[in-house]
Amino acid sequence: MNTCSTRRESVWHRGGAYNTLNLIYPHRYLYGDLVSKRAVDAVFQALFILTDLRFLLRETAPQHDLDETQRKRAATSIQKVKRQIAIIEEELTR
Amino acid sequence: MKCAPGIEARDVEEMYINIDPIQAGGRLTADAMKAAIAYGDGYSVCDNCLKPFRLDYIQNPPIAQFHEELAEWLNMDTVRVVPGARRGFQAVASTYVEKGDPVIVTSLAHYTEFMAVEAAGGVPREIPKDATNHITPDAAAEKIEAVIREFSRTPPLLFVDHVDYQYGNVHDVAGVVKVAHQYDIPVLVNGAYSVGVMPVDGKALGADFVVGSGHKSMAAPAPSGLLATTDEHAEQVFRTTEAKGDVTGRTFGMKEVEMMGCTLMGVTVVGMMSSFPHVRERVRNWETEVAHSQEVTEALLSIEGTKVLSDYPRRHTLTRVDTRGSFDTVAREHKKRGYFLSSELKRRGITGVIPGSTRVWKFNTFGLTAKQIRHVGESFVEIARENGLNIL
Numbered sequence: 001m002n003t004c005s006t007r008r009e010s011v012w013h014r015g016g017a018y019n020t021l022n023l024i025y026p027h028r029y030l031y032g033d034l035v036s037k038r039a040v041d042a043v044f045q046a047l048f049i050l051t052d053l054r055f056l057l058r059e060t061a062p063q064h065d066l067d068e069t070q071r072k073r074a075a076t077s078i079q080k081v082k083r084q085i086a087i088i089e090e091e092l093t094r
Numbered sequence: 095m096k097c098a099p100g101i102e103a104r105d106v107e108e109m110y111i112n113i114d115p116i117q118a119g120g121r122l123t124a125d126a127m128k129a130a131i132a133y134g135d136g137y138s139v140c141d142n143c144l145k146p147f148r149l150d151y152i153q154n155p156p157i158a159q160f161h162e163e164l165a166e167w168l169n170m171d172t173v174r175v176v177p178g179a180r181r182g183f184q185a186v187a188s189t190y191v192e193k194g195d196p197v198i199v200t201s202l203a204h205y206t207e208f209m210a211v212e213a214a215g216g217v218p219r220e221i222p223k224d225a226t227n228h229i230t231p232d233a234a235a236e237k238i239e240a241v242i243r244e245f246s247r248t249p250p251l252l253f254v255d256h257v258d259y260q261y262g263n264v265h266d267v268a269g270v271v272k273v274a275h276q277y278d279i280p281v282l283v284n285g286a287y288s289v290g291v292m293p294v295d296g297k298a299l300g301a302d303f304v305v306g307s308g309h310k311s312m313a314a315p316a317p318s319g320l321l322a323t324t325d326e327h328a329e330q331v332f333r334t335t336e337a338k339g340d341v342t343g344r345t346f347g348m349k350e351v352e353m354m355g356c357t358l359m360g361v362t363v364v365g366m367m368s369s370f371p372h373v374r375e376r377v378r379n380w381e382t383e384v385a386h387s388q389e390v391t392e393a394l395l396s397i398e399g400t401k402v403l404s405d406y407p408r409r410h411t412l413t414r415v416d417t418r419g420s421f422d423t424v425a426r427e428h429k430k431r432g433y434f435l436s437s438e439l440k441r442r443g444i445t446g447v448i449p450g451s452t453r454v455w456k457f458n459t460f461g462l463t464a465k466q467i468r469h470v471g472e473s474f475v476e477i478a479r480e481n482g483l484n485i486l
Binding site for chain 1: 107108109110111121123124127128131132442443444463466469
């Protein structure tokens, strides 16, 4: 038996209620507009870009003496993170 | 900095060059680290698990496709991911070994091979290594004959390590397999130090089983690994359950007994998958990795009194050295005793040599950049010079 699949179906068919499988946005029906997909994506994106920076630190350990290309990579990543942070700020704090 | 109450964040790889012998090939790729962020929750790959409810059938994330690609990459017929190489050994031993059966391993075998044999009720018998720390086909033949004489039956299984963990030597696996097959003994090739770091062709080796380690050599989170086999053996080792509950009458579909159903249900399998394109690529650069290993080994050999116990020139990135005639002579007089070496290395941003080791120890240079390799080699020489050792 697959527990994941069983759990999903039991929620969607609770008490013989409306079968949300027929809906295009079942999450919106069940939970309303509480979730900002844009904010979630921005959080993930920021974490991924920071991971790239983390790997730049690994690649250049122990001195972290970055060459020109690596400095450019770092600068690009930092700019990208800032953009994602701005989205998160916009979505979650304004 | 703590990542959770009482748990320090691990920044070893960011702060140091890590030459730990077992950690090098398992360092995650950036993609695997991102996957770990996204798939850290327990049963995270089960969101889209549909009938027949088995890991290797999941299409999203593309786990089914990953299994096919793994088999093709290793030139084997079928693959399953397992929680570490040891679970691969265990699955095969449990399938083929009966209580009291002799099972052939080698004198360089990893302890988990012994454990797998023991768990199945088997009796391990070791092929001796030769003077150059190699397992030869002739030695395998002699041992097989001796074991048949001792037990009056043919061993049901032989384990051989493609690259052993003690010396990092590459063994004549194809030759050993050829001998074993003359006695109809199936062979499990332990690829924990080869699959994922260097090219491995299961069919070319003649292997009945190839076992790999995700966390040792495939840039994957622990515990992860793979068990690959041929069509001839797949039905036995991956047999499906026939169990039925006597009260409930329940049956359990096509869950595989030796896999205990599903194996890697979250971050481990997705980590393996995310690293796989990079792993495929990096094995093509194996010669560069070996050259890096050689460079550091040469630096160590330039220190008078140092010996290399592994094959030389190097054919692998895992190397065993004997510094009793060099760094250990310093340790005898140094106020930090044997800890001076790891301490001096750490001061230069290098870690992974067991603190206190100045006699016989191992290191692994896999995955380091050319600049890092140079720094490691120069650091060894510099430490030697500063402590009064002769540089040849």
